[in-house]
Amino acid sequence: MSENKIIKAIRDKGKTMEAEMSFFDHLEALRWHLVRASVAIVIFTSFVFYFYDWIFDTIIMGPSRPTFWTYRMLCEIGAALHRSGFCIDKINIQLINTEMAGQFTLQINSALIIGITLGVPYLIWEIWRFVKPALHEKERKAATGFVFYACMLFFMGVLFGYYVITPMSINFLSGYTVSTKIQNLFSIDSYISSVATLTLATGVVFELPILVYILSNLGVLTPKFMRETRRYAVVIILVIAAIVTPTPDMLTMTVVSIPLFVLYEVSIVVAGLVEKRKLKRHDEIMS
Template structure:
């Protein structure tokens, strides 16, 4: 009887521990849900502001890469003049200057322009709200970390947001105008006129900018994987040649243009990010070794 009683008490305790763990799991889910709700609310607020000021945003930001006065085209012209002054026999400023961009946009749906305004406003809200999303994720993860881990990862929100913003700016000011310039002027035959659907244009601009912002998170990803012990700087250095091939493939996917100039412009920052990631992995490895020696 005593054994049966002990087994019964043990079973009750085990059940209590199981219920406690389950409650803890659901409490974490509830906390995560509220963090995501606040992040979504921030996206909606930013999207509402973009919706209210949409006319100015559409003309001065969304359609800006189709104007020859855009920053990237002016820099290309300045570079052409510089190359012409340095090597006049090899380069001409006219080869770099963009004199015209023929982008003719059309709408083929009855409610197309209204849904365009809503969708592009939500996209702008998402871009502006991602740094806040990083902060909410950090608030969710922070309580589960030890004091040293909190100090080591204290700059997560800042660096992740900075890399994302730099990536978005690079995609918007460099990749997007180069892609638009190439695709708008590319024709198979003179009998075919390029008429672009407005949804196609918006999705191209959004994809190029967001994809570049995500790709620029490579150092953060390397930091996390290195902290788990799955990646070392030695492995990354020995895999550099394979990484270059992968980066070129990513550059080809991110940029819809097949010209070598655009792919090179995209690949160079990615190579820089890879080298930066090697440094990040080295810092993580040194910290791990120091921790092992201290213990």
């Protein structure tokens, strides 16, 4: 009897060790996926660092100049509508550096931010490679194009944040004063932080359909629930638009809100497709 107990204990211990080894094997695999993604980000960061002069003058400082694409388009829209006040001829912004190593750390930090942004597609691909083996064949087919759509939505958000939200916010905030006795002198760190936050935050917000897709597969969200809570979503979207664009005019809030409304409606469609696929799978099992 005791011998049987010993044998059973050995078998249980073997199963436990096998499970532990499997867990650590997964951790090891994840580590290498993250290492490769980190190497890719370092390569992109080095590339940005090498061409930093052009990137800084053209891309980073672009929204601070009246010749920026967005400001020129506003002028053309105003001319087409025969409305004055659309043209932005001057951006009241003066940038200063207040730290000894400020410009050096500025170059490193901004190059790293852009490197991470460029490396997002590869990071998503590596995460997908890690998750993919754990999925069933049908789940893999259902998730076909996940990396492409996730990257596409992210960069659409980044472009929208860079060309729409960032210049509008900079134009408003740089000229806003509470008193003529106070002169606006902005640190370069504050400027870089504002551009990066507005741009990357919009890129993350544009991933809403992907998040809804995942939550729908987990059974957390349904299209019926999203339709019923649409009125609350409208309020939340308006609040987000007000936070992302610290400008008081309704035009800016409307421009920012419209893509978010579209994303929400697209998310409802995505949730509906997931629900139809689940019902179809259920019918196949029952039949």
